[in-house]
Amino acid sequence: MYHHQADSDDSLDDAHLVRYAEQAGADPATTALDLSGGTYEEKVRSSFMSGVRSGVNGTPTFFINGTRFEGEWTNASAFIDALEEAAE
Numbered sequence: 781m782y783h784h785q786a787d788s789d790d791s792l793d794d795a796h797l798v799r800y801a802e803q804a805g806a807d808p809a810t811t812a813l814d815l816s817g818g819t820y821e822e823k824v825r826s827s828f829m830s831g832v833r834s835g836v837n838g839t840p841t842f843f844i845n846g847t848r849f850e851g852e853w854t855n856a857s858a859f860i861d862a863l864e865e866a867a868e
Contacts, residue, residue, distance in 0.1 A: 784796065794812065794815045798811050798815070840853060844862055844866045845866045847866075
């Protein structure tokens with residue numbers, strides 16, 4: 781989903797989500813049923829709001845000992861430095 785989210789305006793519609801789920805090994809019929817019935821809607825909403833309250837403003841967001849990592853996570857040395865500092 782993350783990889784395809786900007787492919788088109790409808791790249792995260794139900795039809796695409798079912799296809800992504802199938803490519804990942806999930807049963808497409810079950811996925812379609814879950815989407816149409818809102819099976820996980822409340823869980824997703826709750827998780828989203830929890831992230832917002834915790835200071836998550838994008839993905840990925842990393843927390844080290846409860847503190848949001850503000851550096852560039854793709855910079856391995858900066859990430860390692862933050863981990864080592866937190867371990868001290």
